[in-house]
Amino acid sequence: MKPFVVNRNGRLVFPANFLGELDFAVLDTLDQFTAVIGRDFEAKAPTGTDILARVESGSYPGRFELLRDLGQNLFWVNRYAITMFDKRPTRWRDVPRRRDDVFLPVLTPWEDSERKVAAVERAYRELPATFDAGTEDKVFGLLFDLFRHKLHHATELPPIKPTVAEFLAQPEALTFVLPDHDPDYPVFGIDEILDADEQVPELEALMRWAMVLHNQYPFDRSRIELRPPAEIGDDDFVITFIPRNRDVAAFIDRAKAARLAHGGTAAAPAGTQPPQAREPARPYPPVRVRETFAIQPRLEALAVVRGEHVCDNTDVIRNTSFSWSPMSADEISAKTGIRQRRYTARELEQLALDAARAALAHAGRRPEEIGAVLVSTCTSNRLIPSVATWLSGELGLMQTHASVDLVAACAGLPYGLAEAVRLLQEVDRPVLLVCVEKFSDKIGSVRTSRMIFGDGAAALVVAPAGPGATGDVEVVQTYASGPWSEVNSIIWPNPEFDNDITVYGPEVKALVQRYLGQMIGELDAQSDPDKPARTLLESIELIVPHQANKTMILNLAAKAGLSADQLYFNIETMGNVSAASIPIAMYDAVRDGVIDHPMRVFAPGFGAGAVGGYAVLRVDPAIVADEVVWPGSGAADGESVAASPVTGTTSDDVRVAFGE
Secondary structure, three states: OOOOEEOOOOOEEOHHHOOOOOOHHHOOOHHHHHHHHHHHHHOOOOOHHHHHHHHHOOOOOOHHHHHHHHHHHHHHHOHHHHHHEEEEEEEHHHOOOOOOOOEOOOOOEOOOHHHHHHHHHHHHHHOOOOOOHHHHHHHHHHHHHHHHOOOEOOOOOOOOOOEHHHHHOOOOOOEEEEOOOOOOOOOOOHHHHHOOOOOOHHHHHHHHHHHHHHOOOOOOHHHOEEEOHHHOOOOOEEEEEEEOOHHHHHHHHHHHHHHHHOOOOOOOOOOOOOOOOOOOOOOOOOEEHHHHOOOOEEEEEEEEEEOOEEEEHHHHHHOOOOOOOOOOHHHHHHHHOOOEEEEOOOOHHHHHHHHHHHHHHHHOOOHHHOOEEEEEOOOOOOOOOOHHHHHHHHHOOOOOOEEEEEOOHHHHHHHHHHHHHHHHHHHOOOEEEEEEEEOOOOOOOOHHHHHHEOEEEEEEEEEEOOOOOOOOEEEEEEEOOOOHHHHOOEEOOOHHHOOOOEEOHHHHHHHHHHHHHHHHHHHHHOEOOOOOOOEHHHHOOEEOOOOOOHHHHHHHHHHOOOOHHHEOOOHHHHOEOHHHHHHHHHHHHHHOOOOOOOEEEEEEEEEOOOEEEEEEEEEOHHHEOOOEOOOOOOOOOOOOOOOOOOOOOOHHHHHHHOOO
16 A cells, blocks of 8 residues: 655655655566566656757756656666665675675766766756746756766666676676765655655655655765776775665565576566457346336435545646656646545545444434445455445444445446345345445556545445335446456556556546447437336436546547536546445535436446446435535535544654654
């Protein structure tokens, strides 16, 4: 997990975006590691030659663009050191010669360095300030001090450095050497990095980059030289590279063993051909609840809990990762339709518990009346007991007919409602359905995910409507699977992205387009249960879609013949909360007066695993409970249900984790 923290300035900070750390426990081969490095450190980074060409062609409009290139170049230069090793200046006489966990980098002198350094310094002085001259000068001072004293070529650096014995066996090999070393050489503490505070979001991000990169060289760079073994004196200092933790050391051992086992090269993974997707033998018809089931479902309550921290697009830019392409806060909004998303420092199950308590209270139901508990989530860290069984215990239920988690990602509401309707037939008593997600600690440095996902929960009480009564859930439909590429279009955990959630946009768009067309076709082919002369599609009063990406959904809806004024979105302020997105959006539609009477709503969802589904249901504003508001969340005024006490993560917690 990679949680955000709230720094001393009250701002959200995402340490995973700039510390450059990887989880080597999830990497099995050197090929996997180099693929991660290629994507995160190399793909966007210019070389020194690239920077020189841009300077000489006059491509930089201002200082910020040059600073950004310098920062990305230096992260690339340090791509293996920053992810794998701690650098420890050590007196040569004290360096162990036979240990296999102490390494020395072998380096090639940097070609044409004087010309490149001079060009960058001259360009910076001549370029106009982009945002704030004072801050830009501070960032440049840190970055340029590293750039001007970089002695080595960076293109062909090996990920695994030679041991000391291997270095000594190469008489011509060059490594870092210092004549002396101050062990108190100043570096930035983690608190200084977390608490960086600049008026311009883009510069705050660059300041953190510069501080992290400065810490990669905890010694006087101006005095360092490259020397071969024979020219290192006993009292000189070399820069030893030590694996930063046990997982890195174990990975190096695995990579070396694989290289030896295959004649000096890593084994190529066996290729597999994705299977061809075939249409089902016959279509799966939507379930028309009124005609299919004896016990009709009535919605008694809808309660929501939002993450207590607002993360707006400016916060995202303040935390720009060195692996991102340039993007402004306004561009994020234009691309996704999202201005802010909500994050929580609390556990996912605590969100679920407070939403469940609020829903039961609004429905006037005692826990012992509940026959089943369903939890729709794809981001739970809890396996045993499941969130649903944990909730049952926390609510004081001695026994349920079923308490189970459903992993249906963004189709969590239709999947949950479909299962709740089926369970009603067996238990003939209320079913508690909770849709809950926490994405904020599963995003890492992936920009697409950071722009889109948020945290929140919604709980519904689905009860028997009574003999002869008309229910509120009229049609449910669920789908899953498709082409291999769509099934794997959203992945978590993903070792290729350091186990962070990963979204492959074109494949997601393809599955949404496929399902949305299928859904519209099914609604158009069905009759209105109340007025058979018209289609069910014609009877829809409001569409509350899964809040995935407003821009994408509106474009696809237009192609399906739907107009923008038929759709309700709250994604602008909530982001994508996967399983919880539709019920939270329905809640907000009531709050905003869009649903101001019992209204027939079409609620489609689609997402990870190529799942999809929809519900056609009646939403009565009376089912909406008072919102559960976390203390200090900055939510709107209004009575709130007491939230469970849970302590959030702070920057002090992170400092403790870093041993400070």
